[in-house]
Amino acid sequence: MSNELQKPVIGFSCGDLNGIGTELIIKTLSDNRILDICVPVVFASNKSINFYKKNLPDVTLTYQATKDITRLNYKQLNVVNCWEDDVQITPGQLNEIGGKYALISLQQSVQALKAGQIHGLVTAPIHKKNIQSAEFNYSGHTPYLKAMFNADEVVMLMTAENMRVAVLTEHIPVKEIAVHITRENILKKLHILHNSLQKDFGIDKPRIAVLGLNPHAGDEGLIGNEEETIIKPAVKDARHKNMMVFGPYSADAFFARGQYNQFDAVLAMYHDQGLIPFKSLAIGEGVNYTAGLPIVRTSPDHGTAFDIAGKGKADAASFLAAVYNAVDIIRSRATWAESHANPLKKISARVLANAEDEKIEESEG
Structure with a gap:
């Protein structure tokens, strides 16, 4: 496997700005050990990151802010500034701002995926109704990504x-x-x-x-x-x-x-x-x-949690698991492609699978 895929570039969309998405990103990526398995790239703004960072006094987060995704620091967390607006963030409130900037973050991260600038995407939670617009007429991330990547x-x-x-x-x-x-x-x-x-x-x-x-x-x-x-x-x-x-x-x-x-x-x-x-x-x-999908996308199994947004109470465990899953799947795809390009490895894999299947049949019998 190439060094590139051993340490893939993983993008993060911020989700609804007034939800727990940015807090989850900060808590997950503040642990520098994450840099051992991937190069994290957050699509948001340094202002939004700093806003939620202030509510987490015990968390230390260092990052490089950039407007150009082609100039990443591969040894540090990267924040791609997707907007320059001085956005009024109101944690826990359902309003137009939360949905507008969630979509901007998602659009730019998908663009990076299409361009091959990131290898996988972890999406923070959106509010499915709040994000609706002329550009997003979907019931959630899944149908949107299906359309963006022309998946059957x-x-x-x-x-x-x-x-x-x-x-x-x-x-x-x-x-x-x-x-x-x-x-x-x-x-x-x-x-x-x-x-x-x-x-x-x-x-x-x-x-x-x-x-x-x-x-x-x-x-x-x-x-x-x-x-x-x-x-x-x-x-x-x-x-x-x-x-x-x-x-x-x-x-x-x-x-x-x-x-x-x-x-x-x-x-x-x-x-x-x-x-x-x-x-x-x-x-x-x-x-x-x-x-x-032709690309790898994961997300936590929960929503925006407006009731605890901005209070520092969000549990980042599912979000962290989504990061690990994304990296594992990227590696698994690379391994699968390599083994199926090599006939000897393919035959070996099939022999092992048949032996395992025989064990299952014996146990069921």
Whole structure:
């Protein structure tokens, strides 16, 4: 692996200026050990950084401020000044300023990603309604990044030490969920999830569980027929494409009985079906990863937390985990690309994966 990817350049968008995003960035990047694994670049302004830094007297933060991303200090935290305005920051308040500058930060960080000036992006939380404008007509980061990178499809994937949960539908009203449960959509998401588990997480033969839509996975058609007419056929389609996919499972029993421990990832049908058990059962800190993009983007698994913004109370653990995840995924992609460019390494990886799969089958038997 090249030295460049051993220490990738990681960008940080600041999120809503009145939320906890900047505080999380300061707390995370004040630990100089982060410089051992990446070169951090914050897209904001030194004025906004200094504003929140004043509320954290016990935190020491040194950085280089620049307007030119091509002139980074690779041994220090870099702050790219995205605006010169004297912005009035009002922690905890939902207003136009918070959304306006969150978008400016996001736009400039995405531009840097497209130009290859940064290798990955960690996004601080935005307020999904507050950021809406003519330039941002999306329900969140995930659909925005999908559009910016012209991705055919992406998957919102929540990751933790003991589980990975993806969702088929994201931020849509509950009454519209069933419309999006189609055989084609499920197969697309499974394909992206399967490829991501291989390339981004280094799992050669991933095992994926699919949840049902209805209570008790439909009880063989007694409580809705989506499982019989849509989900089961999609699972069969995936198997025919050499993916190890199983289900559909009844969501409540699946999580209550710990069946998720037997799989590398779970595909839930809708947001709360997947994220409620994830946030209840995940060990360690949860991270939101956008699978299916040509670039690497992660974020913490929480929102703007206006109620504690500016008070120095924000817990940066999930944000730090998002940084580690971004670096790990970048390295995993590089390793995967290298091994698949070398036939001998590819064969070796396959032999090891087959041996591991035989162990799993024996234990299940």
